[in-house]
Amino acid sequence: MNKDILLGFLHFILIAAFQVFILNGMHFVGYINPLIYVWFILMLPTNTPKWAVLLLSFSMGFVVDMFSGYIGLHCAVLTFIGFIRPLFISVFFSGKEIESNLRPSIAEMGLSNFLPYLAILVFIHHFLYFTFEIFSFAEIFKTLFRIVLSSISTILVILLFDFLFFKQKK
Amino acid sequence: MRNLIRFLKRYYYIFLFILLEGFAIYIISQNSYYQGSAITSIANETAGSISNRTQNISHYFTLGSSNEALVKENAMLRGMIESSYVKYQHKAFQHNDTIYKQQFEYIDAKVIQKTINKRNNYFILNKGLLHGARANMGVISPDGIVGVIINVSQNFSLVMSVLHQDSRPNIKNSRTKISGTLVWEGGNYSAGKLVDIPSSIPLKIGDTIITSGFSQDFPEGISVGKITSFDKDKGTGFYIVDIKFSVDYNKLEYVYIVKNFFKQEHEKLTKDIKNE
Numbered sequence: 001m002n003k004d005i006l007l008g009f010l011h012f013i014l015i016a017a018f019q020v021f022i023l024n025g026m027h028f029v030g031y032i033n034p035l036i037y038v039w040f041i042l043m044l045p046t047n048t049p050k051w052a053v054l055l056l057s058f059s060m061g062f063v064v065d066m067f068s069g070y071i072g073l074h075c076a077v078l079t080f081i082g083f084i085r086p087l088f089i090s091v092f093f094s095g096k097e098i099e100s101n102l103r104p105s106i107a108e109m110g111l112s113n114f115l116p117y118l119a120i121l122v123f124i125h126h127f128l129y130f131t132f133e134i135f136s137f138a139e140i141f142k143t144l145f146r147i148v149l150s151s152i153s154t155i156l157v158i159l160l161f162d163f164l165f166f167k168q169k170k
Numbered sequence: 171m172r173n174l175i176r177f178l179k180r181y182y183y184i185f186l187f188i189l190l191e192g193f194a195i196y197i198i199s200q201n202s203y204y205q206g207s208a209i210t211s212i213a214n215e216t217a218g219s220i221s222n223r224t225q226n227i228s229h230y231f232t233l234g235s236s237n238e239a240l241v242k243e244n245a246m247l248r249g250m251i252e253s254s255y256v257k258y259q260h261k262a263f264q265h266n267d268t269i270y271k272q273q274f275e276y277i278d279a280k281v282i283q284k285t286i287n288k289r290n291n292y293f294i295l296n297k298g299l300l301h302g303a304r305a306n307m308g309v310i311s312p313d314g315i316v317g318v319i320i321n322v323s324q325n326f327s328l329v330m331s332v333l334h335q336d337s338r339p340n341i342k343n344s345r346t347k348i349s350g351t352l353v354w355e356g357g358n359y360s361a362g363k364l365v366d367i368p369s370s371i372p373l374k375i376g377d378t379i380i381t382s383g384f385s386q387d388f389p390e391g392i393s394v395g396k397i398t399s400f401d402k403d404k405g406t407g408f409y410i411v412d413i414k415f416s417v418d419y420n421k422l423e424y425v426y427i428v429k430n431f432f433k434q435e436h437e438k439l440t441k442d443i444k445n446e
Contacts, residue, residue: 021224024285025420031357033287050183058190066217068285069292069328071201071210076194083187134289134335134356142356146289 004045004101008056015040016060020067031146034153037064037074038125039161041082042118046089047101057082077128081121092117105166106159114162119155126151211323218294218326221283229280229423236423243312274389276426277302279309282326286359286419291333293317297427298325308387308428314416315339315394316425318387327427333359333419341394342382346371349382350411352394359419362395364411369402379413386433
């Protein structure tokens, strides 16, 4: 358990730093803005208490907010993701798997299960994020374009990192 | 009582969610109603001091180009100082210091944190209240317009970039003197749009766009960009103009905060107009 907390703390710092200092400063094509900090919430072990998931989503959102100028936006959206996560966990994992504290990843779930889990939550997150960021119907097609492109880029980056940093079972 | 505790135990999770979500939404509302809310300025200060350290590392990579920009500006300024002029008119006024009154003062600052890939982008500068920065001051770089300060803490300030949907600085065409508004529609950070330019006056591709000096945030004549293409909007009688920004916001590093000594006076004078 202690190891999990320490590891979680490390993930928190690394992912937040990567998001804030590297991805936020990057610029591809103009519409693509990968928001990989969602990954931190998605990959918390299945047995993590619900209150901890909520508090962690709130704090991760707040930290990312602090560095992007407009406080509250990442925070509100990520807290919502933290709130609906248990629902998805119960859909994608059996009761026994939840008990054994799996970490949602390609290694534990297989790509065919992990990808839908990741894609749905990332899409919900990006949909809310970009809708609230722009908050106007005037640019609706542009917004949809941003949502789709950014979701795809986020999913690809997370899959790549998951593949690189977590040991794959044979 | 036991029922109540059981009830709370069962649904605490939903309460906690509502509490946190409510708090986040409260912060957002604070942001949009009061520029310069306390929470933003505390967060700003913390993020600023961390970014300051990381910036110390990353700014080595852009030293070359920033140096070039500064040297270019130095050369231009050197051309403007008194010693580079020969006096032709010896009948000039003796006490010309009473003729001119300084309107603008510049505070140099460094960009320590920035975003350019969002719909609404911000910068954090390493100068704050202690150095004389205040909310609503304009920010320019050697290459041109950058943004407006919206929040200041002790040591840092938060700048709303021109790459923001609420940023609508007043600009004019340096050749025809016709003024309009600069907007940014997201996407490419090096291209902006001009609106409110009447289509009765012909434009040329390559026309230089500068700040108009109507808004008190920026001095007149700060470079904004060059026209890359334009089109008449048949319905409204205005042009839709695409421009390329003169500033590369991705490489932005050294900037100046513009302090306007006449701003208060100007605001006092125009306050009544807005109230009507």
